[in-house]
Amino acid sequence: DGGITQSPKYLFRKEGQNVTLSCEQNLNHDAMYWYRQDPGQGLRLIYYSQIVNDFQKGDIAEGYSVSREKKESFPLTVTSAQKNPTAFYLCASSPLRQINTEAFFGQGTRLTVV
């Protein structure tokens, strides 16, 4: 089945540590996105990428980094510079066609700082 796989589903991090969240898709989509979800805040865009080896900052990129070495993969690193990393992280992808269409989402990773 085609889809987006995020791993792990739950992740615990000690303060001062970097952690990397995985996102893999087999939908052959060019564009991929990372969102952060906090209660009552909706989804806020962290980074997005429209093509391999290229990505752009979203609204809340500080304290995060990404890479796009393969079309299928778009990992997100939460660095120690991110002061409040506890949140639900969602990865999404979409095709690059003549018109924009909906984004397809993974099941999310819940990150907790302990």
Add this chain to the structure above:
Amino acid sequence: AQSVTQLDSQVPVFEEAPVELRCNYSSSVSVYLFWYVQYPNQGLQLLLKYLSGSTLVKGINGFEAEFNKSQTSFHLRKPSVHISDTAEYFCAVSDYQAGTALIFGKGTTLSVSS
């Protein structure tokens, strides 16, 4: 810049009652509009989308939405809700450029009780 306002953060209703979840958007350009549903600790699932054509859009699970350009609204409706419709609902907007990230509202929690 685009933005989305979901006018109600929580909507409690009784089973089999009708419901409307309100969404307004602002944009200086023409847009596409989406409604997503999220069940606890899961990713987002597309309910319906408006790209062009008829302003009344039908989606999954008996939901429908009406695009009103003059009022910049895209309200979601269901004539009779079920307990299983309890979830969080997000309205989103994007412009026409392929690969542009969706901009989300803060969400509306629909709680259906018997």
